[in-house]
Amino acid sequence: MHMIVTGGAGFLGQQCIARLLQAESFALAPEAAQPIRALTAFDVVEGDYQHPKLRYVVGDIADPHQVSALFRDDTAAIIHLAAVVSGTAEANFDLGMRVNLDGIRNLLQAARAQAKPIRLLFASSIAVFGGELPEVVRDETTPTPQGSYGIQKYIGEQLVQDYSRKGFIDGRSVRIPTVVVRPGKPNGAASGFASNIIREPLAGRRVVLPVDPATAMWVASPRAVVTMLMHALSLAPELWGWNRAINLPGLTVTMHEEIAALAKVAGQEPLSLIEQRPDPSILRLVNTWASRFDTARALAMGFTADDDVEAIVRAYVEDHPEAIHKL
Amino acid sequence: MHMIVTGGAGFLGQQCIARLLQAESFALAPEAAQPIRALTAFDVVEGDYQHPKLRYVVGDIADPHQVSALFRDDTAAIIHLAAVVSGTAEANFDLGMRVNLDGIRNLLQAARAQAKPIRLLFASSIAVFGGELPEVVRDETTPTPQGSYGIQKYIGEQLVQDYSRKGFIDGRSVRIPTVVVRPGKPNGAASGFASNIIREPLAGRRVVLPVDPATAMWVASPRAVVTMLMHALSLAPELWGWNRAINLPGLTVTMHEEIAALAKVAGQEPLSLIEQRPDPSILRLVNTWASRFDTARALAMGFTADDDVEAIVRAYVEDHPEAIHKL
Numbered sequence: 001m002h003m004i005v006t007g008g009a010g011f012l013g014q015q016c017i018a019r020l021l022q023a024e025s026f027a028l029a030p031e032a033a034q035p036i037r038a039l040t041a042f043d044v045v046e047g048d049y050q051h052p053k054l055r056y057v058v059g060d061i062a063d064p065h066q067v068s069a070l071f072r073d074d075t076a077a078i079i080h081l082a083a084v085v086s087g088t089a090e091a092n093f094d095l096g097m098r099v100n101l102d103g104i105r106n107l108l109q110a111a112r113a114q115a116k117p118i119r120l121l122f123a124s125s126i127a128v129f130g131g132e133l134p135e136v137v138r139d140e141t142t143p144t145p146q147g148s149y150g151i152q153k154y155i156g157e158q159l160v161q162d163y164s165r166k167g168f169i170d171g172r173s174v175r176i177p178t179v180v181v182r183p184g185k186p187n188g189a190a191s192g193f194a195s196n197i198i199r200e201p202l203a204g205r206r207v208v209l210p211v212d213p214a215t216a217m218w219v220a221s222p223r224a225v226v227t228m229l230m231h232a233l234s235l236a237p238e239l240w241g242w243n244r245a246i247n248l249p250g251l252t253v254t255m256h257e258e259i260a261a262l263a264k265v266a267g268q269e270p271l272s273l274i275e276q277r278p279d280p281s282i283l284r285l286v287n288t289w290a291s292r293f294d295t296a297r298a299l300a301m302g303f304t305a306d307d308d309v310e311a312i313v314r315a316y317v318e319d320h321p322e323a324i325h326k327l
Numbered sequence: 328m329h330m331i332v333t334g335g336a337g338f339l340g341q342q343c344i345a346r347l348l349q350a351e352s353f354a355l356a357p358e359a360a361q362p363i364r365a366l367t368a369f370d371v372v373e374g375d376y377q378h379p380k381l382r383y384v385v386g387d388i389a390d391p392h393q394v395s396a397l398f399r400d401d402t403a404a405i406i407h408l409a410a411v412v413s414g415t416a417e418a419n420f421d422l423g424m425r426v427n428l429d430g431i432r433n434l435l436q437a438a439r440a441q442a443k444p445i446r447l448l449f450a451s452s453i454a455v456f457g458g459e460l461p462e463v464v465r466d467e468t469t470p471t472p473q474g475s476y477g478i479q480k481y482i483g484e485q486l487v488q489d490y491s492r493k494g495f496i497d498g499r500s501v502r503i504p505t506v507v508v509r510p511g512k513p514n515g516a517a518s519g520f521a522s523n524i525i526r527e528p529l530a531g532r533r534v535v536l537p538v539d540p541a542t543a544m545w546v547a548s549p550r551a552v553v554t555m556l557m558h559a560l561s562l563a564p565e566l567w568g569w570n571r572a573i574n575l576p577g578l579t580v581t582m583h584e585e586i587a588a589l590a591k592v593a594g595q596e597p598l599s600l601i602e603q604r605p606d607p608s609i610l611r612l613v614n615t616w617a618s619r620f621d622t623a624r625a626l627a628m629g630f631t632a633d634d635d636v637e638a639i640v641r642a643y644v645e646d647h648p649e650a651i652h653k654l
Contacts, residue, residue, distance in 0.1 A: 093493060131569065142469040144570075151489040155482050162478040166420060242458065243471075 001026075001034045002072045006061060006107065007081030008041025011183050012123070014049045015226045016079055017041055021051045027234055028077060028119055040070050043082065061103035068110040077119040077233060080107055086127055088188035089149035100152035108159055112168035120160065121233045122173040124245065126218055128154040129290040137290040139247055139297050146288045147190075157245045164237075164244050172240055174232045177220040177250030180258070181316040183323065190285050194219060197255060198262055198313055201270030204325030210279035213256040216291035220250040220305060221312040223319070228303050239301060249295045249305035251312075261310040265317060270325075328353075328361045329399045333388060333434065334408030335368025338510050339450070341376045342553045343406055344368055348378045354561055355404060355446055367397050370409065388430035395437040404446040404560060407434055413454055415515035416476035427479035435486055439495035447487065448560045449500040451572065453545055455481040456617040464617040466574055466624050473615045474517075484572045491564075491571050499567055501559045504547040504577030507585070508643040510650065517612050521546060524582060525589055525640055528597030531652030537606035540583040543618040547577040547632060548639040550646070555630050566628060576622040576632035578639075588637040592644060597652075 003020065007013045020026060020036055027033040039054050041047060046056040059066040061082050082103055083089075089096030104122065111118040129137050130146030145151045153175075160171035182195035193210055194217050200207035220228070228248050240246075263271055295303070306312050317324055330347065334340045347353060347363055354360040366381050368374060373383040386393040388409050409430055410416075416423030431449065438445040456464050457473030472478045480502075487498035509522035520537055521544050527534035547555070555575050567573075590598055622630070633639050644651055 093495075140469060142467060145485075145489075146492075148489055148493070151485050155485055158472075158478050158482055158485075162472075162475055165473075166475070168420075 001036060001076035002038045002040065002074045003036060004040045004042060004070050004075060004078045005081065006042045006078070006103070007083060008056070009043035009045050009047035010081060012179070012222065012225060012229070013041060013043065013079075013081050014047050015222055016081070016229055017047075017051075017054060018049055019226055019230060021053055026077070029236055034076070037074065038072070042070055061106060062098040064106045064109065067106040068113070071110055071114055073115070075114060075118060076116065077121070078107065078111060079121045079123070079229060079233060080104060081123045083123070083153075084149075085187055085189040086147055086149035087190045087192075089152060090147050090190070091188070093148055096148050096152055100149065101155055104156040104159060108163050108169060112163060117167075118169050119233065120169050120171045121229060122156055122160045122171060123229070124153045124157050124173045124175045125150065126175045126177055126247065126290055126293070128157070128175060130288040133290050136292045136294050137247065138294045139243070139245075147285070161244050165242070170237050171244055172232055172235070173245040174228065175245065175247045176225055177218045177248055179222055179225055180217075180219040180253070180312055181221070183222070183316070183320050190282060191217065191289075193282070194255065194258065197258060197274055198316060199323065201262065201273040202266060202317065202324050204273070206273045206275065208279075209255060209274055209276050210282045211255060211286050212278065212283070213259065213276065214254055215286060216252050216254045217289065218250045218291050218293055219253050219309075219312070220248065221315050223315050224304070224306045231303055235301065246298050246301070247293050247295050249298050249303050250293065251305055251309060252292050253309045257309050258313075261313045264310055265313045328363060328403035329365045329367065329401045330363060331367045331369060331397050331402060331405045332408065333369045333405070333430070334410060334450075335383070336370035336372050336374035337408060339506070339549065339552060339556070340368060340370065340406075340408050341374045342549055343408070343556055344374075344378075344381060345376055346553055346557060348380055353404070356563055361403070364401065365399070369397055388433060389425040391433045391436065394433040395440070398437055398441055400442070402441060402445060403443065404448070405434065405438060406448045406450070406556060406560060407431060408450045410450070410480075411476075412514055412516040413474055413476035414517045414519075416479060417474050417517070418515070420475055423475050423479055427476065428482055431483040431486060435490045435496060439490060444494075445496050446560065447496050447498045448556060449483055449487045449498060450556070451480045451484050451500040451502045452477065453502050453504055453574065453617055453620070455484070455502060457615040460617050462619060464574065464620045466570070466572075466622075474612070488571050492569070497564050498571055499559055499562070500572040501555065502572065502574045503552055504545045504575055506549055506552055507544075507546040507580070507639060508548070510549070510643070510647050517609060518544065518616075520609070521582065521585065524585060524601055525643065526650065528589065528600040529593060529644065529651050531600070533600045533602065536582060536601055536603050537609045538582060538613050539605065539610075540586065540603065541581055542613060543579050543581045544616065545577045545618050545620055546580050546636075546639070547575065548642050550642050551631070551633045558630055562628065573625050573628070573630075574620050574622050576625050576630050577620065578632055578636060579619050580636045584636050585640075588640045591637055592640045
């Protein structure tokens with residue numbers, strides 16, 4: 001079979017692609033692993049990861065023709081990760097609408113037009129929750145997105161839901177926790193500081209913590225997220241039933257706990273590179289985010305979170321030796 | 328000022344337009360009534376109602392250029408009623424997406440592009456609720472639309488919410504109860520029977536009741552809905568606050584109670600024209616609808632429902648003498 005990963009040059013996309021191609025096959029139904037003959041990574045740039053079965057296509061997801069052209073007769077599954085992140089979607093509203101809303105519409109329409117049914121995994125976000133929330137967020141909690149990114153993701157979920165109900169595709173949406181530690185450079189995500197305070201000191205660079213250290217977030221490591229994405233893609237439609245959106249398991253972690261885990265893994269020295277300087281505009285946004293979830297449904301479906309925050313930091317150090325400052 | 332009513336040739340549109348032009352002015356802020364200089368009715372056909380200040384524009388709301396062309400320098404408010412109804416949106420998915428989703432996007436973009444802030448009232452629907460619901464639906468209840476119409480309306484609400492939060496427009500969405508008695512011919516709305524069983528016997532025509540007479544629905548008369556639409560348009564943004572969507576007051580009425588009200592108003596004779604013949608496909612859909620609401624927030628904001636179902640039937644007879652069979 002052929003698979004498509006949108007946002008395939010991003011860090012989650014690259015890791016999903018590596019995981020899929022290293023496994024060489026994937027089971028879209030229990031005990032029915034199919035060989036992966038080809039994989040198309042669609043993004044605005046090419047990624048670093050290379051494999052004989054991998055083809056990069058650089059383009060614009062808001063262009064329906066480019067999206068249609070990604071499909072082959074044997075396309076069976078899509079992982080839709082392409083998005084502009086929260087801070088960018090807020091600063092550039094039209095770009096966010098193009099990529100985050102037109103993008104999924106184009107993908108859904110193109111998938112629907114295929115002769116064979118397409119399984120589609122949509123990377124949604126816990127950013128669909130915000131504002132006045134219950135102490136613990138559940139799958140039944142009403143999403144009330146506070147920013148354009150969350151609105152666009154939530155609309156994407158509604159479309160995935162309806163296209164699945166109509167039988168146009170076999171879709172599922174997973175609300176991904178804040179990913180910590182996000183590798184690479186700081187990006188436009190408003191939640192970026194939760195990664196920055198680990199990654200930057202480990203690289204020997206100074207970093208600002210713009211929120212109170214007691215600030216808690218709902219986090220998962222890239223490893224855990226990629227494992228959960230693979231699991232979400234593999235689950236038979238019967239296991240989802242009517243509701244095709246789910247909150248993914250994570251850990252409730254304060255920035256203070258992150259810093260303590262950093263010290264356990266790398267000693268006290270990197271801590272001197274963290275400067276606490278509250279930024280009211282980020283504080284205002286972060287205070288509307290959900291940090292405690294009851295993900296009973298996801299756990300029952302076999303999704304699993306990281307063990308603890310220290311394991312998250314250790315995994316980052318193991319996976320990114322090139323990004324660690326030699327102490 | 329200039330106002331735009333989309334879906335202006337429909338029965339609610341015609342009644343809104345008549346109400347506005349008869350009043351000659353409208354207050355978008357308390358004690359600040361402004362004269363209505365002109366009103367544009369946009370729809371796929373022209374309506375019957377005529378007035379020197381009224382101009383019909385026939386066109387396609389999915390065409391952004393046609394939508395932009397509706398605006399004038401003095402446009403201050405829009406009532407967005409244009410939609411394909413539930414049964415049609417389910418039968419013709421692409422048409423529903425075009426009219427119900429592209430339509431509001433075009434309108435929001437065009438409104439945002441104006442120099443002066445535009446007030447926009449979006450006619451949403453209680454069809455955003457469905458499936459497994461609490462006994463009583465509240466504003467906080469999570470919408471779980473069961474059909475494409477409800478999905479499209481709910482997405483429209485999300486966009487109105489975000490455009491309002493960003494300050495692009497001053498929007499508000501009202502979830503309209505099932506309108507009873509809808510005048511004219513039976514249409515593609517799956518809820519149409521609730522009107523048909525009053526209107527058709529009053530016209531001397533046979534009608535089928537496709538559900539159990541004990542079936543309850545959340546209903547409001549056209550008069551009450553038009554009054555609530557005018558009220559929703561007039562309320563200052565401060566009275567809405569963050570949440571720009573609201574469930575409108577209505578009455579919980581069983582089909583049995585409707586038939587009893589018909590008998591009170593028009594005698595026993597019309598009842599012989601009602602044939603009970605359950606239709607499993609309609610039953611399946613209707614059983615997922617919400618019929619009991621707690622609309623405390625809307626009542627506190629000054630929205631009001633009809634007195635009772637008999638008053639609804641009497642109002643229809645008064646408003647549509649041409650549609651009553653002379654007994």
